[in-house]
Amino acid sequence: MNGVLPRNRDIGIGQLQDRAEWIRLETIRLVEIAGSGHYSSVFSCAEILSVLYYKAMRLNPAVPDWPDRDRLVLGKGHVAIGIYPCLADLGFFPSTWLDTYTRLGSPLGDHPDMKKVPGIDFSSGSIGHNLSVGVGMALAARARRSDARVWALLGDQELNEGQIWEAAMAAAHFGLDNLTAIVDANGWGLDGRVGEVMSIEPVAGKFAAFGWDTVDIDGHDVAAVVEACTRPAEPGRPRMILAHTLKGKGVSFMEQTPFWHLGYLGPLDRDAAISEIKQRMHA
């Protein structure tokens, strides 16, 4: 089909690293429009989003609801701010939409609305729902004999939600090897370290005990993310990629505290953050 971006696209590691940095820069730009927003929980999964949108997922920007596209559902819906720039860049909607981010009537809110934003596969915002939605999509792909793959991006504190484990049980029960969950394990909830707020360890052990194939990676090592996201599925088993990440990754003062989950950067700090990110970019 014309316009389909295939899986495992030909793109270099350096380019994917730059895309991740660009996602951070765009996040800073859009928060500036909104006056507040999620920084550090986007920064922790910037490399993951870069690899999914520019390398791993089969997409069709001209036909956003193409039945055989790969899908991404968000447990952590607040990372939409990092996804909108990718969707606009890939041609799902005009990049001018980004300039309206969160303004009255904009299709683009903090949490994504599938009915308003081409390329958003499911609305999100209520933590814990969307792994179940992903199970439904994976079952539907099987029922429709489509080889579409389903990705679910989850937060680590999100794993406290009981529905996650209902979904984990169902995914294994139905043998959904077309479903991959990525846990962005940045180590923090809003109120402190995950282990202090409500422990979830052992994450990989729990998913493995439920019957999932599990992979442990450094979520900022682009080559490792690429390898994990392009590795063939274990037949009959859903996969959980446990991506160890750093909340606020890429801006040094944000890496020091969890409180940049939500906030606003005044011009001085914004410029410092931008400058730090740009220094790492190749092009």
Next chain:
Amino acid sequence: MNAPQDPKSWNIETSLPRLTAFTMGDELADMAAGRDDIVVLTADLMYSNGTKAFRDRHPQRFYNLGIAEQNMISVAAGMAASGLTPYVSTFASFASLLGAEQIRTDLAYPSMRVRILAHHAGIAMGFYGTSHHAVEDLAIMRAMAHMTVVSPCDGAAVRGILRATADVPGPVYIRLGRGVEPVVYDTVPAFEPGRFVTLRQGKDATLIATGLGVRASLEAARKLEDEGMSVEVLDAVYVKPIDADGVVASARRTGAIMTVEEHNPHGGLGGAVAEVLAESGVPARFRRHALPDDYALVAPPTHLYRHYGLTADGIAGRLRSMLQAGT
């Protein structure tokens, strides 16, 4: 020990044929024969709700999600987003209360084509108690944008409403009883979207009933006819959208309306009709006949219906006193 010998014995499996009003398993199996998008989900209740009939005919399109209702609803959302039309089935109490947030956020907000078969609604679970009663569901579901809320009163009406709502673009909450509701419709009715069905015309008062209350209201109307009262009976099979024209027209005809429902007095059919009536400016006497604003007693369902007046006698008495009070 061999199979039980006493004909009075029954169990979950052998009682299935008694659930004559749970026609959805068969009806959906018929519908699914002609279209490949229909799937049925349940939460370990295929015997209790008769969806086993669908499982037997379309095993590949039947999904048992186990006792995990929230997951079931969100899974259905994902299926609907991928082009399927899922029918999820569980007790109304669990669907509407445990699953309320999944229904609001994952089905109603994005307008997913998911149908919720919410059975054993009201106090149909009798002495199983409040955890298994659903007397708030109409209020909850009615408050959700994009939601259609229907409440068929017998087995033929269940078939009729499944046909009538087959192509509704958003979610549909289908409120069902306990599967043994007596017959109101001799043949499968062709429901018009958002319209009451006039089961009986009258001049002195109107009973607008839904679900279990429909048959009892018809019987009440016959009793009152013997006393010289002419009572109109409307089947509010659609609770949302409510038939506003039907409410107003009937209020003009009879000048007295009583709603009948197996629900808390707040926010259900009575609330919906009251809203229409109050805003219409048409002067009419009005009463809600519902369950009290309390948690129901424990008893077999039929005893509870008698106790709470959801019977022909109870309804007739209530309407009689309303008309005699003259207010």
